Amino acid sequence: MLVIVCYDVSTEAKAGRRRLRRVARVCEGVGQRVQKSVFECQVDLAEFEALERALLAEIDAAQDCLRLYRLPETRGYAVREYGTFKSTDFEGPLVV
Structure with missing residues (x-):
């Protein structure tokens, strides 16, 4: 499954920057x-x-925010990319 990880960590203190x-x-x-x-992560359960x-x-749940979006392959998903970043196709052929 494709998992989207989004986070917002409070960096006002030194401990936050370490987190x-x-x-x-x-x-x-x-x-x-x-x-x-x-981050995009291709993982199993x-x-x-x-x-x-x-x-x-x-x-630190009192200061930070973490969101994990699971996109199971049974429902299907499509990613549209615009701009300079091109992601790696983990399902495609590996060329070395």
Whole structure:
């Protein structure tokens, strides 16, 4: 399934800036950055649950915002891209 991870971490304090880096690092390990605080992740259910647990361990729910959008393949989805960023097609052929 495709998962969209969006977050807004309060960076007013030094601890918030550390949380922001840790949240980004968790996301970078699973998906690809499509905007500064938005990642696309192609995961199965177990990987999704692990990602969710890892992110919840990093944020401060009293100050930060985390949103996870699950787009199951049974419903189908389409992504339209505009601008300079071109995402990686994980379903397409791998060319090395």
